[in-house]
Amino acid sequence: MVSANHAYKILKYVPYVLVLIDLRYEGVSCGRDGSVESHLEMGKKLLAAGQLADALSHFHAAVDGDPKNYIAFYRRATVYLAMGKSKSALPDLSKVIELKPDFTSARLQRGNLLLKQGKLDEAESDFKKVLKSSPSNKEEKEAHTQLAKSDEIQRLVAQAHSNFNNKDYVAAATLLDTIIETCVWDVTSRELRAECFIQIGEMGKAISDLKATSKLKSDNTRAFLELSTIYYSLGDHEMSLNEVRECLKLDPDHKQCYSHYKQVKKLNKQIQSAEQLIQEQRYEDAVSKYEAVMKTEPNVHQYTHHAKERMCHALAQGQQADRAIPVCSQVLQSDPENVNALKDRAEAYIQDEQYEEAVQDFEAAGQHSENDRQIKEGLERAQRLLKQSQRRDYYKILGVKRNAQKKEIIKAYRKLAQQWHPDNFQDPDDKKKAEKKFIDIAQAKEVLTDPEMRTKFDHGEDPMDPESQQGGHHHQQHFHGGFHGFQGFNPFGSGPFNFKFN
Template sequence: MVSIDHVAHKILTYFPYVLVLIDIRFQGGKCGKDGSVDNHMEMGKKLLAAGQLADALSHFHAAVDIDPQNYMAYYRRATVFLAMGKSKSALPDLSRVIELKPDFTSARLQRGNLLLKQGKLDEAESDFKKVLKSNPSDKEEKEAQSQLTKSDEIQRLVAQSRRSFDDKDYVTAAAQLDTVIETCIWDVTSREMRAECFIQMGEMGKAISDLKAASKLKNDNTQAFYKLSTIYYNLGDHEMSLSEVRECLKLDPDHKQCYSHYKQVKKLNKQIQAAEEYIQEQRYEDAVSKYEAVITTEPNVQHFLLLAKERICHALTQAQQASRAISVCSEVLKSNPANVNVLKDRAEAYLQDEQYEEGKPDICSCIKVLQDRGWVTFCLLPHSLYLRNRRSSEKEVFCRIPEKLNTMLVYWCLKTLQCY
């Protein structure tokens, strides 16, 4: 039997060797670790040069995870982010590079450029000035000086645009902000101010474009989504209005303005959808009632008033209620004489009511609006009925609606109707 003392002696004899092995293992692991960083850096550079950005990014992620003090890993990762158009992600990495190595002028210059594009002019100028004081290369010095001059000019334009905006000179303010945004393409404040200028100028399409950009550039930009929703609402686009206000509530379920607007537009959207379903099902009286409810829900937005009355006109025409249809259609045409849907429906209602000559001008007006687009078949839907009641079988043959209208046939129909 082996004694305990003998075992203990053996262990103590080998213990120094065990420590050496552990030390070697530790040193080998460390070398392997450093090698792993070098590997990731080298592979990342090759993939970046080859344009394989996602793969390059994964290698630089790994390098940063292994060695959080490696400023070059952050710099390379920032370079990939910029190549991918992810400036928001690049900026913290560049700041970390500067924190780890304050004299790295390339990183500071790049950060200054990003800050300038974001409209953070004071911070950008600080970076450009530090580059100029840090013994830069000729190229870096030239770029930093140029960007510093540009930043000073932008500062002046921003101040001018604010004065113009405060003076309600929206055209001038928008023009000045155009120049600012050419350089500061990610400047949320300038875009929101220009959007407000466009709203005041009645250029809603341009306002929508700026607000959509602002909603993406700034996290949790509930106000941009709210404004987008109200613009779409006032333009009569209830579906887009509902979509944008939902985005606002996703960010802040307790947003009072968005929630109040959401209840209104949701109710209106539901009524319009129901009315259209009734029309599809040929339940025309129900459709009329539902569109009358739309007018009650939103009596102040012209687009919704006209939409409701246009569709009531159509439903009444389809229901063969000619006199009611003519009255509603005529009301719409006072506001929008070129509404081809209503022109066609009123023409049909006149013909249903045996007012044949009264229906003819509406068909002619419809054709005049649409003939340049090569789409007059729509206008001629009531035409055969008109001709049948004129008891002109020969003309009916020539003007019956074919699948495709050629130029001579359209001319013959126009001549028959005496549109010109």
């Protein structure tokens, strides 16, 4: 801090220093030589112009220059109030009253601040003293109004606590609404209202009150712990972790916060790890990780529900329809409008060739998410596959799965071709049936062993059906004209092969 004497020496030896230099910016303390009045006057002008920060600097200098100047404290308090810094204004107003007890304006303003903080007894004391000190008509009227309001608040507070103790939380919350309209900075009333909201299940409102109390009250570890607990119960593990960390910043040795922190951190890490595994398409590992999540927190429905929803997705993506369908169904049993689970179960139904069910799930998902392109495309695909399944399904004809390899397809084809060889049948009707069956088997083999034709078929087109596939007539011609098209074709290996007809 540069002393006033030192500043004088600087000016003495540097005569050309501009007098416009404001010594307050160099930390100069003002003496009692008129500079205090200058700062007060300049601060007053800046305050009127709305330049609050600059005005505050001048009033700081005035207070430093004359610590017993109640006007300096009062005007600084006025700037603090204009800046919304009531906590800083209150000590200045108290200092004004200490220096000049009959300063009714300062006492009235302090009473109003104390009322907003919910300090009703102290506020009432200030209002009563204002009325005893010959105030102006305006001040007297305001003091009477505020005193009556304070008395009414006292009555409401008592009634709210009585309702709360009788577990009438709705009535208590309603009274506290009225109280907090006046006592906007009352931490105790907000904490009580937050507890009412928790009891009646309005967690969003409880969070709002607790966030306010965490700012209104310094070192409010209780608020951060409650916020973390609420977020955890709502299934928001990331917000829960953020809030409990704030508690530990205030008190690293806080036992409850640390215990809760360990639980939330473990769960958060497992969920993040599971999501990373899904991103890496390691679906089986992701399922195992989400099973671990359910073991870590079996009592909070939101985490069990979320874990099953993500397991449903991973199993569907991993082409494990037989496991995906029941898990997705569990999710939808408790949450019928879950769009993600509907989409994933629809995909699993397609894998399991249950096309009607897939169509139903995509349609249901579309009702709750109209502009989802994935749903629209999935529904169109499921509808094509359903229509196709009602005609011919080459996978079913050969008895292979949709993800069967070429080697499996050829093996199945040879077995069926031998079984349904027309020469194995003597009865004309049986032979005719076998010929048709054999043609279907051969067509299935041709489509499923040709990558281009198989891709078209998997997208709902039938390469052997002229109505379904433009150009499919070319493939159909290969089998046109009955069974004679197979002369010279040996399904069991190389070399000529001819069917024998009676």
